[in-house]
Every structure is written in structure tokens, then in C-alpha cells.
Amino acid sequence: MAKSIDVSDLNIYYGDFLAVQGVNMTIKARAVTAFIGPSGCGKSTFLRSLNRMHEVIPGARVEGKVVVDGQSLYDPTIDPVAVRRQIGMVFQRPNPFPTMSIYENVLAGNRLNSKKMKKSEADSIVEKSLRGANLWNEVKDRLSKPGMGLSGGQQQRLCIARAIAVEPQVLLMDEPCSALDPISTSAIEDLIHELKSDFTIVIVTHNMQQAARVSDETGFFNLKATGEPGHLVEFNPTKKMFSNPDEPSTEAYISGRFG
Amino acid sequence: MTNLAKESSTLGGDKHISMTNPQLPRFAPLLVAVIAWGLAALIGIIALGGSIPGIVVVGWIIFVLALPAWSRAIEGPRRSTDRLVTALIWTTFAVAMLPLFAVLTTVVRRGAPALSAEFFTYSMDGVLGEGGGIYHAIMGTLIVTGIAALISVPIGVLAAIYLVEYGKKNRLSQVLTFLVDVMTGIPSIVAGLFALAVFTLLFGPGTRMGVAGSVALSVLMIPIVVRSTEEMLKLVPDELREASYALGVSKWRTIVKVVLPTALGGIVTGVTLSIARVAGETAPLLLTCGVLRVTNFNPFDGAMQTLPVFIFSQATSGGLARYVPFQVERAWGAALVLIIIVMALNLLARVIGSIFSPKTGR
Numbered sequence: 001m002a003k004s005i006d007v008s009d010l011n012i013y014y015g016d017f018l019a020v021q022g023v024n025m026t027i028k029a030r031a032v033t034a035f036i037g038p039s040g041c042g043k044s045t046f047l048r049s050l051n052r053m054h055e056v057i058p059g060a061r062v063e064g065k066v067v068v069d070g071q072s073l074y075d076p077t078i079d080p081v082a083v084r085r086q087i088g089m090v091f092q093r094p095n096p097f098p099t100m101s102i103y104e105n106v107l108a109g110n111r112l113n114s115k116k117m118k119k120s121e122a123d124s125i126v127e128k129s130l131r132g133a134n135l136w137n138e139v140k141d142r143l144s145k146p147g148m149g150l151s152g153g154q155q156q157r158l159c160i161a162r163a164i165a166v167e168p169q170v171l172l173m174d175e176p177c178s179a180l181d182p183i184s185t186s187a188i189e190d191l192i193h194e195l196k197s198d199f200t201i202v203i204v205t206h207n208m209q210q211a212a213r214v215s216d217e218t219g220f221f222n223l224k225a226t227g228e229p230g231h232l233v234e235f236n237p238t239k240k241m242f243s244n245p246d247e248p249s250t251e252a253y254i255s256g257r258f259g
Numbered sequence: 260m261t262n263l264a265k266e267s268s269t270l271g272g273d274k275h276i277s278m279t280n281p282q283l284p285r286f287a288p289l290l291v292a293v294i295a296w297g298l299a300a301l302i303g304i305i306a307l308g309g310s311i312p313g314i315v316v317v318g319w320i321i322f323v324l325a326l327p328a329w330s331r332a333i334e335g336p337r338r339s340t341d342r343l344v345t346a347l348i349w350t351t352f353a354v355a356m357l358p359l360f361a362v363l364t365t366v367v368r369r370g371a372p373a374l375s376a377e378f379f380t381y382s383m384d385g386v387l388g389e390g391g392g393i394y395h396a397i398m399g400t401l402i403v404t405g406i407a408a409l410i411s412v413p414i415g416v417l418a419a420i421y422l423v424e425y426g427k428k429n430r431l432s433q434v435l436t437f438l439v440d441v442m443t444g445i446p447s448i449v450a451g452l453f454a455l456a457v458f459t460l461l462f463g464p465g466t467r468m469g470v471a472g473s474v475a476l477s478v479l480m481i482p483i484v485v486r487s488t489e490e491m492l493k494l495v496p497d498e499l500r501e502a503s504y505a506l507g508v509s510k511w512r513t514i515v516k517v518v519l520p521t522a523l524g525g526i527v528t529g530v531t532l533s534i535a536r537v538a539g540e541t542a543p544l545l546l547t548c549g550v551l552r553v554t555n556f557n558p559f560d561g562a563m564q565t566l567p568v569f570i571f572s573q574a575t576s577g578g579l580a581r582y583v584p585f586q587v588e589r590a591w592g593a594a595l596v597l598i599i600i601v602m603a604l605n606l607l608a609r610v611i612g613s614i615f616s617p618k619t620g621r
Contacts, residue, residue, distance in 0.1 A: 056504060058427050085507025095498040099520040109506035112516050159502070166506055 002200040003069045003086075003169040004029040005050060010064035011229075012042065012049050014057065019045050021229040023064075025219060032192060032201045034211035034238065037221035037253070042230030043204045044092075044174050046221070050202065051087035051172060052080040068170070085109075088168035092175040094155035096147035096162070103143040105158055106130060109166035125165055133161035134191050153184025160191065164199070171195065173203040177210065189214050208254055212242050220250045281333050288326060288342075295321035322346065366595050373592025383552040383564075388582045393593050395554035396569035400600070402558050403469050403548060403565055404538050407476035412530055414477075415484025422485070423492040424514055442482040450478040451543025458547065467549035469558030472565065475543035480533050487529025491522040524615035531608035535601045541567035566597045 005027040012020040020042035027033045035043040048054040049062050052073060066073040073083055096105045106126045110117065117125075126143070130136040135157040139150070147158055156176060163171060173192075177185040192201060192214045205211050211218055218241040220233045234247045245251045284290075299318030307313040323346050331339035381392035418435070426432025454475035458466045495518050503513040519526075549562035550572050573590035 051505065053501060053505060056501060081504075081507055081509045083507075084505055088507075089501075089505035091498060091502065091505075093498060095496070095502045097499060097502070097517055097521070099517075099523075108503070109508070112503060112506065112508040112512050114512075162502075162506065 002029040002198065004200065005170065005202075006065075006067040007050075008065045008067075010046070010049065010062065010066065012045050012054060013061050013063070014045075015059040018229040020049075020221075021231050023232045025232060025235045027200065027202055028217065029200045030196060030198075031216040032196050032203060032214050033217045033219065034215035035202070035204045035219045035221060036206070036208060036211050037230070037233075038223070039206075040230070041221040041223050043221050045230075047172050047174055047202060047204050048089075050170070051089055052083050053089060055080070085166060086168055087170040087172060088163035088166060089172045090156070090159050090163050090174065090176050093179055094152060094159050096150075096155050096158050098146070098148050100147060101144045102139050102147050102150070102158060105147040106161050106165050108162055129161040129165040130158075132164050132191075132195070133157045134187055135161055151184075153180045153187065156180060156184065156188065157191070160188070164195070168199070170200040170202065173201065175204050175206060178206060185210070208242075212238060218242075220245075220247070220253065222249060222253070280335070280338075282338075283330055283333055287329070291326045291329065292318075292322055295319075295325060319350065323350075363598075366591065366598055369588075370591040370593075370595030373588045374595065378589075378592055382554045384554075386552075387578070389585050391585075391589065393566065393569055393589070393596060395551065396564045396566045396593060397596065398554055398556065399469065399548065399551075399563040399565040400538060400567075400597075402556070403472045403544065403563060404476060404534055406470055406473035406558055407480055407537060408530070408534050410473060411477040411480035411484050411533075415481045415530075416488050416526065418481075419485045419488035419492060420514060420519075422489055424510075424518070439482045439485050442478070443486065445478065445482075447475075447479055447540050448542040448546070451475045451546035453478060454543065455546045467547070467562035468560070469548055469555070469563035471547035472544045472563065473558065475547050476537045476540060479540065479543070480537050483533035483536060484530055487533065488522075488526050491525030491529065492518060494525065495521045524612045527615055528608045528612040531604055531611065535604040535608070538601055538604070539567055539597060541571050544568050545571065566593055566600075569593050570597070 007023055007025050007027070010020070010023040011018060023046060035047065037043050045054065050066060050073075054060050054062060062074055064074075068083075068086070071078065097108055100108060103126055104111065106129050107122055110122075110125065127136060127140075130139065135154060138154060139145075139158075147155065150158060156179070160171075160176070177188055180188070189210065192203065195201060196216075203211075203214065215238045217236065218238045219235040220241070221230050222233045223230050234241065234245060234250045236246065241250065242254060245254065296314070296318035298321055299314045302317055303309055303311075303314035307317075323343065326346060327339045327343040330342045377390060378392040379397070380394050381390070382395035383391045384395075418439075422432050422435060426435070454471050457474065458468060458471040462468075499517055499521060500513055503517045504510075508516075544565045545568050548565055548568065550568060551562040551564040555561055555563050570590045570593045573586045573593065576586060578586070
């Protein structure tokens, strides 16, 4: 079910502005890959280019190759909508649909695509996804209540449930815990550990400890200088990254000596 | 206890800083107001010959001078300024409410006697003096504005969807936005002339049709609907659109199933308010629908009476002097009904807005 992602010579632009330059990496299947780096270095931009969410912003474009399962995502024949069905995304701020109940939010990916399904099938998808997101026990008695009525941490787990309900190959997470308290954060980190047996997970985080705790591999992004494009400094297994990094700037960033 | 108080007073420093300030009693504004207008009444009777507007103005001047002066003497300059500005703001509020209040009371006072079962159920067919009703005008207004809404709501909402969702800052959408702004300022008589010209070209001179009035009204309505829908769609956060895209939902489905439901309350409110806005238009309907004394349910055939035009024709038509009081009474009665309809639409807009707005569940 899970797929790996090969990225080669990826340049990402906002109009004429080159935001991220020359990224090469292979993201492993059924593993958690974390991206760290200072603000504005292009981690989120890179993440969004992995499921063609980048081009939603007017003027944004991409050069280079992103290959998933032998298909180049930026090939003209590829349908971005189909890509996003395979590669789901969880955003920094929880964003449940305000007009929908908890139940409808989980089913949103299926319902919005007008997939016909039986009530029992829908119920089982909702339960499975909410259990998968560790939210079932908290909301099972109020599935018809609005999703916006949950706490921030619950909303974020609802968004994760919504993302995994469409059974994607890859799950991208853009700082999923930055708006949450430590308890919700720990709930989501546990969840990431469980999810990685089924999904390929890519997570952007500002929290170094979080990257160390949850990820198998880590990529460090940095700016060459202010105004220059961001680039991938180092990409290594997390253990090596946090004990014996190849690059001195990685060590400086991780140990808190800059950025 | 006293020990504790002493100790704590020395904690913050040696000097005792008072945080109290002398204050005017709570009834001070009322007292000054009574004295001011009492004085004004005295002055008015002696010097102005008892004119009531004169007394009100003089009393107001005394109040605005006296209360801040008293306050300045006791409470200091900041409180005094506060009282002055408070008085000025209440004055502007009262001045703004005055015409509204006057219009409402006049219309209710003069229109209420005209209301009766006959007034609502009879047309003016064969009526010259007493009797008759506005049934034909109410039906005409409902049909004409209803068709106008049918024309303008789809066009307006779809245009707004194009402007916000598809034409993000491109050339065409800039031109469209500019044209919509220009259309908002079109005088209603020009819209009426436009519709009259169109239907004269199509059906020959002297054409009177209900649907022509609807076309004229929709020329006025479309820009309002576009504008309000546009604002509502812009309020839908981009995060929701992105959340939907990230689930592999296509753009048009995102618009139909996520963006529109989220903005629905605001859109419905805007549409209802625009209907209320055009329901009272007179000039374009006078040009296009004409005047009629009997009930006509067919908007595609012949003249059609509407409430605003009914009010106009009843209030201005001459005739025998003994018929005039009845005509004027009917005009006021129709005016009251029109105001009630518009107010009901406004209330309906609020109710619908609160029903459709997203619920937080808290």
C-alpha cells in the first residue's frame, strides 16, 4: 500500500522567485521522514510540491522530477486531483469543514467525490479512521455534532482521520503539532508511530526533539544566505543526524548554536 | 488586621498614591438635562414666542455647555471631555434616528386606518371613490420581484464564483469587478429605460409587460448580489479549499460542496437584502410595467400593477375632489404594506443567515 518517493533536481518557484533549489532525495516507504530547518527555508514549500498542492498558489511552479510508483508527478498527463487522492495531507492549523459533523468530516474525502457507499460501509470507514486517529473513544457518542466543537488537538486528529479515510499511499504532515499542547502532541506522535506501518509519512517540524522521537530519516533544509533559495543540506538516518551529522551546519542547527 | 494593612502599605513604597477621584453623582446628567430644558422653556416663552424646536435647541446648547463645565470643576478635564463627547454622540444618534422614527410613525398613523380585509383582497377594478384594494399590486410586486430574483440570483452568484474562485486577479476579472462597481451606481430610471428599450425593440412600441419590469429590476439587483456573494466567498478561508484539494477533490466539487455551503448563510442574507432593496423601486416599474387597475397574473401579457407604482399613481392622480381623500388614504395604506414587506424580508434574511451559518457546537 505504501509507496516511496524519488525526488531529483527539484527547483520550486513562486513566480520568478526561486524558493527551493536542487533537492535530491529518496523518501522510504513505510517509514517516517522528517524535515527540519529554520523558518522560511522551504520545508513546507517542498512538502506541498510532493502532492502538487504547491500549484494551488497563483504563480507557483516546479522544475525537476518527483517520482512515485514509477510515475512522474509533474508529467503533463498526470491529473493533480488523482495525485492528491494518493498522497494526503495534514495541515499546520486544524481545518475541519465547519458545515459538517464529525461523521461527515471523516467521510468528506469519499462523500465530496460522490462515492456511493452503503450506510454500514460508511460507518465502518468512520470507525476505522477515527480509531486509526486515536479519536474514536472521545467522539463515538457525538458523531453528529459539528467538527468545529472539538478541542484543537481533537480537531487535528479529526483532520488526520479525514486524511486516512481515503486510504492514501503517503501522508504529508505540515507541522501538525505546532498549534497543540504537549498532551495532544504526544497523542499525535504515538499516532504517527502506529500509522507508519501502513503509510509513508513525511512530516515537517520545528521541534528537533519531535523529529528525533518520531522519524526514521531526517532532512535538514537551510538558506544559503538571506534572500537566497533554500536547499537540502543533509539527508540521513535520524540516528546519525542527531549523533554524528556529516555537515557542520547541521550539527550547529541541531545543537542550537544558530537558527 | 491593622498591622497587616500597615505592612502592606509600606510594601509598594513610602508615598501613598490615591486612586480615588471626586465624581459627579450618578443622576448628574439627568439633573442638568432637567434644569437645561427648564431654563430653555423659560427663555423660549419669553424671547422666542414658545417655539418648540427653538426650546429644544436652546436646551441642548445649555446642556452641552453646563454638564462638561460642572464636570470640569469637580472631576477634572478628562472626565469633562468624556461627558462632552458622550453628549455629542447621543445627539448624532438621536438626529440619525429622527427621520426613521418620523417616517415609521407617519406611515403607521396614516396607513393603518386603510388596512382592512377588503384592502388586501380587492383590486381597483371599477373603484373610483371609497373601497377598492391593493390585491393586484401585491400580486404584481411578488411576481415582478420574484422573476427578477430568478434572473439575477443565478447570474450574480455564478459571476461572483467566477470572480473569486477562477479569475483570481486576471484581466477579465478586474474588468468585471470594475463594471459591477459601475452598475451598482446606475440610477434606477436608467435601468428602466434600458428594459423599456429592449422590450420596445423586441415587441414594438408601447409594450407593457411584467417581465420587462423584472429585467429592469435585475439590472439593479445583479451588482448587489455579485458584490455581497463575492465578499462572502472571500471570507471562506483558503485552508478549507486546501483541505478539500488535499483529499483529492476536484475544484468544482470543492466549490459546490465546501465553499458554497460555508458561505451560504451570508449569500442568502445578501440575496434577500437585495430583493428588499429593489422591491421598493418605482421609476423603472412605472416605465416598464405601467399602471393597471385590475389583477393580472401573466407577466408576459400586458401591464401589471406593483405596490410602489400603485402608491405613486394613487398619490398623484387627480380626478374629482371628493375622490382624492380615498386615493391618499389608499396610498398611505399601500406604503405601510410595502414597508412591512421590506421589513419582513430583512427579518427573514437575519433568520436565514443564522440558520445556515456554520455552527461551532460549543
